[in-house]
Amino acid sequence: MSYVLGIDIGVGTVRAAVCRRAAGREGWGPAQPLALGARSPQVAAALRMTADGTVVPAEVGQFPADAVRGYLNRVGDPLPMFFAGGYFPAHGLTAAMARWVVDRAWELMGEAPLRVALAHPSSWGDGRLGLLRAGLDEADLPGAVLVTRARAIVECHQAAGRAPTGGGLLGVYRLGGSTAEVALVAPQQPGRIELLASAELTDAGGFEVDGLSPADARAVLRPTVDLTAALVRSRGYGPEDLTAVLLAGAGGAAGDHVSELLGVVFPAPVVRDPQPHTTVAAGAALAGRPAVRPTAPALVGPTDAFAVLPATAPPEIARNRGAAGECPPRPPVNRVPVRAEN
Structure with missing residues (x-):
């Protein structure tokens, strides 16, 4: 079943939610949390690199010495962050985390999301948003919709009638x-x-x-x-x-x-919210819902190209308008490109 994926990357944890297309009619169901971790509904925002070079998050409560965290608040900082023996821009690490969540959702849901909506601090301006978009482009997520946390929170409470x-x-x-x-x-x-x-x-x-x-x-x-x-x-x-x-x-x-x-x-x-920890992720998924029925076929297999629909959801302000586009072929699961600073 088609779905929109909402992502909330915090300083300590990362959470996600999905909004599925309602069965039998043109519309969308309520947003529901997506269990990202093996033993917890969320994963730690700390990233680590496995022996085979795969970038993955740490489990909640586990922070290996070689893991990197705090990258979201460093987006826009000209100094790169040390990770896995190299130096990487904070926006690239943020995009790497988003890419992992997308791959994890694909694994759990059995199909690619029709759209990805990523929440970000409401005070960010065009500079940080531009850097984040560049990182998402490198992670093969050029069509991701960027949503302020404020809008995500409002969307979640409005959808519940609160x-x-x-x-x-x-x-x-x-x-x-x-x-x-x-x-x-x-x-x-x-x-x-x-x-x-x-x-x-x-x-x-x-x-x-x-x-x-x-x-x-x-x-x-x-x-x-x-x-x-x-x-x-x-x-x-x-x-x-x-x-x-x-x-x-x-x-x-x-x-x-x-x-x-x-x-x-x-x-x-x-x-x-009865589930306050997932309010932002759920609201991002709701904000990313396409306004019209998609004409593109649903993606059902890991060999298909990862695609997104045109960003028709109205933005809260013009500078947050999502870009539309067709993504390049999807990389192997859990392989996240992160570009080092020269």
């Missing part, structure tokens, strides 16, 4: 393992939003509150809530102007602390 599809202002808050990202968006219509502002803190996240008392955890997380309020004020609005605040990322006690702190500042509902 957020309005048009009008009003929405606060978006994602708590990662070591970062917190916030955004202010204005939904225009289903599948389209206006990103008004975004910001990120790199010294506060879910890892920092593990094992802390509730009071200490809230003290660590309070600056992220202050940043959210400051972001809203920076655009001339007040806390009372928001229709809802949408959450993603950490769940459990950290999610409870975030909800409590946001609820004190914002009178609007603070909305949580």
